[in-house]
Amino acid sequence: MFERYTEKARRGIFFARYEASQFGSPHIETEHVLLGLLREDPALTSVVLPSARSIAAIRKEIEERTSLREKISTSVDLPLTNESKRVLAYAAEEAERFGHKHIGSEHLLLGLLREKGSFAAHLLNSRGLSLERARELVSKRQNTTDRAHDIVEIHGEGLDLSYVQAQLVELEKFAWRKRQWKVLDTLVEIKSGRIFFDVTLKDDPGFKFVVGGWRSEFCSVCHWELNTHGGPEHADGYTNGREWLCTECYEKFLSPRDPGNA
Numbered sequence: 001m002f003e004r005y006t007e008k009a010r011r012g013i014f015f016a017r018y019e020a021s022q023f024g025s026p027h028i029e030t031e032h033v034l035l036g037l038l039r040e041d042p043a044l045t046s047v048v049l050p051s052a053r054s055i056a057a058i059r060k061e062i063e064e065r066t067s068l069r070e071k072i073s074t075s076v077d078l079p080l081t082n083e084s085k086r087v088l089a090y091a092a093e094e095a096e097r098f099g100h101k102h103i104g105s106e107h108l109l110l111g112l113l114r115e116k117g118s119f120a121a122h123l124l125n126s127r128g129l130s131l132e133r134a135r136e137l138v139s140k141r142q143n144t145t146d147r148a149h150d151i152v153e154i155h156g157e158g159l160d161l162s163y164v165q166a167q168l169v170e171l172e173k174f175a176w177r178k179r180q181w182k183v184l185d186t187l188v189e190i191k192s193g194r195i196f197f198d199v200t201l202k203d204d205p206g207f208k209f210v211v212g213g214w215r216s217e218f219c220s221v222c223h224w225e226l227n228t229h230g231g232p233e234h235a236d237g238y239t240n241g242r243e244w245l246c247t248e249c250y251e252k253f254l255s256p257r258d259p260g261n262a
């Protein structure tokens, strides 16, 4: 099945299985495939995500939404879910679309984004990575593999400037207001343990209402954590009502462009 895969892609799938076993999951879910890829191909990660911190943030988000079960021995051959199987099929299609003979981790990443309802697609979309944008980055990456990147510093960590600029195209569409981040109430679907933000379904017997169920949010640019327990620099941010930016990113990238603040 994996004979057309590059070494990196093959190892990515290997690590996906490892991740699933560490989470005690009986199947390889799309989020495990994503973790496997991020782990195995840091070069790909640096093209699509701004920093090492993003990977930590993604892992944390997966952990928060997964009910941790007992680890499963890595010798058990865990099966892929149907979603993950479709991701592999999409990856093959994406390789074809680019005229590539081999299926690489970049095609698997595109496959994850094409499985739109998956948790992996949600994790990437919520960090500003759409399928269209990822396709663009993959084709650009081919042309400029070794180009030096301009780096901008946020919270003492270097971010790829072209990544930041790509995010800003979307973020500039919104009006941002300074707000204190607050813990959100959530619903948890009893059957699956997955989290639901629309609390108007509070009385639905399929859900459990959890006061303060959502305890942190991430900056849409640098993935700095906004929360109520990390002191003032983690508490204040800017929001468009849906997404959040840390104060540093807002002040550095958006306030000079905001005509309201001129």
Ligand SMILES: [Zn+2]
Pocket (backbone or CB within 6 Å): 154, 219, 220, 221, 222, 223, 224, 245, 246, 247, 248, 249, 250
């Ligand atoms: Zn930020």
